[in-house]
Amino acid sequence: MTYFAPAGTVLHLNDVARGFCRGLYAESSATELRAVLRRVSGLPHCWEISSARAGMTVVLGAMRSLVSDVRRDEVLIPAYTCYSVPAAIVRAGLKPRLCDVDPNTLGMDVTALRNADFSRVLAVLSSNLYGIPNELSEIESIARERGVSMLDDAAQALGATVHGRAAGSFGDAGLFSFDKGKIICTIQGGAIVARNSALSSRLGTAVDELQASSLCETLVNCIKLPIYAVLLRPTLYGAVQRLPFLGLGKTAFDTTYPISHLSKPQIGVAVQLAQRLDFLNGQRRVNAERLTAALQNLRHVVLPAIGAGVRPAFARFPIRIVDAQARRDVIRHLNAIGIGATASYPSCLADVPEVRALLPQSDLSMPGARSVAAQIVTLPTHGYCPHDLGERVRRGILECLG
Numbered sequence: 001m002t003y004f005a006p007a008g009t010v011l012h013l014n015d016v017a018r019g020f021c022r023g024l025y026a027e028s029s030a031t032e033l034r035a036v037l038r039r040v041s042g043l044p045h046c047w048e049i050s051s052a053r054a055g056m057t058v059v060l061g062a063m064r065s066l067v068s069d070v071r072r073d074e075v076l077i078p079a080y081t082c083y084s085v086p087a088a089i090v091r092a093g094l095k096p097r098l099c100d101v102d103p104n105t106l107g108m109d110v111t112a113l114r115n116a117d118f119s120r121v122l123a124v125l126s127s128n129l130y131g132i133p134n135e136l137s138e139i140e141s142i143a144r145e146r147g148v149s150m151l152d153d154a155a156q157a158l159g160a161t162v163h164g165r166a167a168g169s170f171g172d173a174g175l176f177s178f179d180k181g182k183i184i185c186t187i188q189g190g191a192i193v194a195r196n197s198a199l200s201s202r203l204g205t206a207v208d209e210l211q212a213s214s215l216c217e218t219l220v221n222c223i224k225l226p227i228y229a230v231l232l233r234p235t236l237y238g239a240v241q242r243l244p245f246l247g248l249g250k251t252a253f254d255t256t257y258p259i260s261h262l263s264k265p266q267i268g269v270a271v272q273l274a275q276r277l278d279f280l281n282g283q284r285r286v287n288a289e290r291l292t293a294a295l296q297n298l299r300h301v302v303l304p305a306i307g308a309g310v311r312p313a314f315a316r317f318p319i320r321i322v323d324a325q326a327r328r329d330v331i332r333h334l335n336a337i338g339i340g341a342t343a344s345y346p347s348c349l350a351d352v353p354e355v356r357a358l359l360p361q362s363d364l365s366m367p368g369a370r371s372v373a374a375q376i377v378t379l380p381t382h383g384y385c386p387h388d389l390g391e392r393v394r395r396g397i398l399e400c401l402g
């Protein structure tokens with residue numbers, strides 16, 4: 001049976017082979033990758049790194065080292081985002097604090113952010129969930145007013161823009177991820193971008209001091225790359241999606257990841273894909289348009305709000321189904337007909353035990369984030385999706401909800 005994976009990047013074996021060859025010329029491929037990411041982000045500084053969470057730990061450490069007030073050890077994050085975000089904060093020796101999420105935009109609730117207690121906040125983070133860059137200007141101006149740093153977490157949003165300005169370029173520094181479900185894929189990997197500032201010189205030093213990717217990490221990632229390239233194909237993915245060694249679709253709070261440079265062969269593959277970024281995101285946008293058209297006015301289905309001037313990258317297409325039983329049924333049925341619908345991150349961060357233990361009482365009530373966690377359904381957008389994706393999803397939803 002054909003099965004369209006929940007998320008991913010169309011990667012050909014050819015790209016993997018060429019990427020590995022490019023990686024032999026490490027200096028020039030790193031230069032090329034940085035050039036593409038500078039062009040996409042519009043920022044002058046770029047460093048590739050072993051993962052976005054590694055980059056986050058490095059950036060937060062650099063931010064901390066530039067602030068004289070040692071009590072500023074809190075990082076304010078959306079209450080519904082990837083679990084790696086609070087993990088990276090803990091790894092940096094800092095404390096997560098939560099800001100509620102607006103279920104319509106899936107980004108920070110700007111009113112809640114305005115009312116947050118900033119007295120010990122070091123930095124505020126965006127999420128650009130599913131590649132939709134909502135509220136970035138508001139977060140940036142609130143951070144500026146409050147005199148705290150902003151890190152624009154565009155892990156899922158490489159190539160998304162707001163009025164022409166790139167997701168990842170708001171605030172003081174930005175992050176992109178090259179993990180398996182993101183916009184481009186090197187199995188693990190990511191990049192930091194930054195504008196000219198005291199922070200960027202500090203980051204330059206911090207990244208220079210990192211170690212090379214271990215031989216073992218590099219080998220594992222390089223072996224997984226051609227496997228990923230082959231298995232993402234709809235004719236194969238259905239059979240293999242449960243293979244545990246691929247770690248597909250799992251989200252865990254883990255602070256033990258390596259923090260190192262990205263390996264040379266992975267840099268080569270990143271260049272191969274980054275050069276095709278506009279094409280890859282173009283396919284995702286077309287699929288998002290197809291889903292929007294097909295699911296409009298469908299009972300039970302709430303489409304995401306996309307702000308004026310926002311051009312998402314759509315790592316996935318998020319809808320909400322308010323009724324809990326209907327949502328479970330839809331996810332089960334869409335998967336049964338070969339469409340990788342998922343319930344995304346299972347909980348609001350206030351309900352993840354490792355995070356909850358670190359939160360003040362005032363951060364435990366996150367009604368917006370809890371309803372997102374209970375209602376979200378993500379749909380695939382990648383280039384392997386069929387041209388009648390919208391119709392298939394619509395029919396699937398109608399078949400099970402009537």
Ligand SMILES: *Cc1c(COP(=O)(O)O)cnc(C)c1O
Pocket residue numbers: 051052053054081082084085127128129153155156176177178179188189190
């Ligand atoms: C995936 C993701 C991260 C972490 O990226 P890695 O490269 O897997 O470390 C951080 N933030 C968000 C919003 C993500 O989706």
